[in-house]
Amino acid sequence: LAKTTQPISMDSYEGQEVNITCSHNNIATNDYITWYQQFPSQGPRFIIQGYKTKVTNEVASLFIPADRKSSTLSLPRVSLSDTAVYYCLVGDRSSGNTPLVFGKGTRLSVIA
């Protein structure tokens, strides 16, 4: 998987939009950008994946610029329950020969 860089931690108030940016300068042509969310004492949970431009689902939006060297996970109107660690992963893995490896992630704390 490509090396990624994301902030260690972020704080936000309830009701605000939160944007977490991930840098992946060495992204390859076949790589996808995937985000997982992990609550305390639980396993990570897939939230969104994209290749280019914008992807939106019921949980989040993912913005990917044309050069694909970074991406931004956007969480609209966060609540206390969005307090979690968010991991950005970039890779292909279509051959299955490389494992799914997580970095340190971004610890988001939502404050009332």
Next chain:
Amino acid sequence: KAGVTQTPRYLIKTRGQQVTLSCSPISGHRSVSWYQQTPGQGLQFLFEYFSETQRNKGNFPGRFSGRQFSNSRSEMNVSTLELGDSALYLCASSWGTGLNGYTFGSGTRLTVV
């Protein structure tokens, strides 16, 4: 459908003992991966099995081993436990090889005393 089931949820062992953890993947998933999570090191990859074969292995000592059965259920074993092995052990199953298909269990919390 049932999720990934890990047993037991909590375990307390003494230094020097061995432990076996179990993971039942989602029905139809053929890939099972194991991770160790500690506050200091975060999520660290242990190994991955696909159709009973170890496909990938992380950088852990030989005391950590695993296997996968024909029904895709997997076990991991840690021998000669050390205090530093105290961690949350997570199992994830996947239907394929993409980054988005992983479903994690709730983990086994192992405490070594």
